[in-house]
Amino acid sequence: MSLSEIQSRIAAAEEAAGRAPGSVSLIAVSKMQPDDVVEDVLRAGHRMFGENRVQEAAGKWPRFRETYDGIELHIIGPLQSNKVRQAMELAQAIHSIDRPKLAGAIARIAQETGACPDLFIQVNTGEEPQKAGVLPSEADAFVAECRGLDLPVRGLMCIPPVEEEPTLHFALLAKIAERNGLPGLSMGMSGDFEQAIRQGATHVRVGSAIFGARDTH
């Protein structure tokens, strides 16, 4: 478990970028990790976690919440409309808002319950056909549409193409966020979180560098 190592690297990257200590939140991505390694990180005092799939999160986190207070859960993977209610009950933030239908479903449930997680709009900065997210050219309009629905949009999220220099994608996301007055930037994973911090990330999503390689079976 190298939680403390990642925390030190985040602190060093904040300092190198001239950013305030603690300005970057670490989301420990626990998807497909065995319970005992997740529990090591909980025992070390960390409380902010990310999960890709609602189903997996629902099978894991209510149990941990019986033992550990203050857990903050972020849903970071693609969200199907029929899982929205469950996601909103479980999570304090959803990072994968990427289409009007999803925004509409969240708005209806938020109206009904009076509560809504913090939302991040996913932008497909590499314009990859297989990847979720709104296109950069559609982002401003979609942000406005979500705001029109009174949704609590906190920021933007991206996953750069694996073969490309991530810094360009982080810079593009930061530019779109800035012109839309959005403070949150969910960007940077195990291999590139320091670059993301240099470009202004407020939330880095780090999995394998904390927990080790995932069991992909």
Ligand SMILES: *Cc1c(COP(=O)(O)O)cnc(C)c1O
């Ligand atoms: C799995 C995942 C991560 C973490 O990836 P690592 O390379 O293990 O740090 C971050 N963001 C999303 C959306 C993911 O699905």
